[in-house]
Amino acid sequence: MLKKLLNVVFVVLAGGLILSACQPAATPAPAAFTQAPTMEATLAPGSVQLVAQGATFPLPVYDVWTKSFQFVDPSVNITYAGTGSGAGKKAIVDGTVDFAGSDSVLKDEYSQVADLQMLPTLAGAVVPIFNLQSSEKDKDGKAITISELVLDRQTLADIFQAKITNWNDPAIAKLNPTAKLPEVGITVIHRADSSGTTEIFTNALASFSADWKDKVGAGSTVEWPVDKNGNGLGAKGNPGVSVAVQNTTNSIGYVELSYAVANKLAYAKLVNKVGKIVTANAASIQADMSDFANAFDAKLNAKIVDGGSEGSWPITGYTYLIVRMESMKDCLKARKTVEYIKWTLTDARATKIANDLGYASLPKSVYDLVMAKLNNLTCNGAVVSK
């Protein structure tokens, strides 16, 4: 009898412990969000659950945005999972998410779901990182590290196409007259996995060099000519490329700017389309975005590589959110999705979060285009936003 009673007590205790672990942990409010919520509070807190997944490139920003929006509108609870652009695109086509994030543009998906719309949210830059030791040694006999490098658009494409294979090639030496470039081969490190970073980088190389566009092309995965030539290596993810470059002297690779800055990697300056030497930073990304303000098609896609103004960084790309313009089934969720995306674009706190993390926000002209699209989103025939 006592044994039975003890068994019952244990089961109840165990069940209680398991159930209590299911409650979400309370996160403290970020500093800017301590004032009262500005949006309607007639809905119960957490009653609207928005689900999203997609690109990992803007993940640091999206993580903070989705948590912060809960303090602006407590009725909405958004989860964004960083599963990759490909998975995000597939999810919005299958209808398992309310919106998706992607670095790469939709192609065949429009034939499956006609009303998909890509909305640019942020822009990021890809930079060539390098590890270079000069041919002269210091007085202790140790090699001196070269910390600054200037490359040309054609030179960069030729390096990655295995046309330039030595560091002291005349093309590189011409751009860096004071550096004592070593007489060694270049080890080129590229991404092994499919990624939006590769897509932005290869789009840029295709714009820099007609031969690259013809022989290699652009995409999230390409067949790298340096592999066939024997001086290429594939590494996994931005961290993989970074470690491989750091561990290989006289090598070159490419990573996202926010990653290079956070890890203090040396990255090269480029001579852009109009002949000016530029370095990648928020200003040069903004300049490049402004160059292509009118280049958006109806689907709001734009390749913004190789901008034509003086200060623009040529290897830039947008990251997009993908929504369904007409076929969202739950109209309350559609309204909340539009409100969330509008908040990320209009609220100064949201912009500050993105800029602090190293991403550039939309210029005014692009912002207007995106807002116009959001104002036209309909559900069951009626426009959802006020």
Next chain:
Amino acid sequence: MKNLISVANPIDNQLIKTRRLFTKITEHGDRPWNFLLISVSLLVIALIIGVVFLLWRDSALARTGLGWDFLKPISNASWNPVTGKMQAWPFIYGTLITSLIAIIIALPVSIGISIFLAELCPNWLRVPLGWMIELLAAIPSVVYGIWGIFVFLPQIITPLGNFLWITLGKIPVFQILFMGPIPQSGMSRLAAGIILSIMIIPTIAAVSRDVFLAIPKAQREASYALGSTQWETIWRVLIPYASSGILGASILGLGRALGETMAVTMVIGNSLEASSSLLRPGYSMASIIVNQFQDTVSSLHSNALIEIALILFFITLILNLVARLMVWQASKKFQKG
């Protein structure tokens, strides 16, 4: 019956009643129990058939579109998903050669470890050492990869690769396997093979140790009685007796090496270089699938990746069958002689 069992204690009476009820409910229990067990076993078989069927169906486009050319062992194979020209030989070669290196290194080491643990180890060391070896098996694959790229590759593999290039790489006979300087980061098929061997040693060693411990004492005693030394006993009596078990353990290890993904992807260099050398970066079947499956360019691309998964499945199956055949032959011979 009730009259015979008259107990003064009401609680015992209750217990007997409950027990009788339980017996009554379960007295035909054998049949549903057998049914449950059989259906669980059939479920496992159904899962395997389901996996093969799905792999076969979802690789149809690639099998018809790319044909047998996909598997041809040529040296300058290309993998271009954009144009649609894809050949899988570099990946098949990479998986097979890295698993081969892994088993060549791991087998002698594991047998040595298991012999030490079973025969020669002092009692106080036996349990802690066995536990530590099993701990090696618990280390996640990704951790092996990270340790590899940060520590193992630059400090051990790169010097080893340079040494092999200077010595064996200059001899024409060995050049097919040891040609070319090793990349400075150490990323190569050799690195993948050695890390794989570290990963499969605990599997093979643990099972082999159990096999050795299961050999009846009579065998050892008979051998000593005939005047053998300890080493003669181990080499001539115990190892032949345990050979089928060791072979079984090696199959387990080989299976893990063939399918290992994360650690291999991080250290093999992921390059489609047209070289067969161990010292150059390569690619493996699991690596190409994990690298490219999330973001495929076309359905031909994703079907081709699924076909690679199908090939990997068949290679594992064939190697398993061959090994089981060898075990069966060995045990037959042993029973005869």
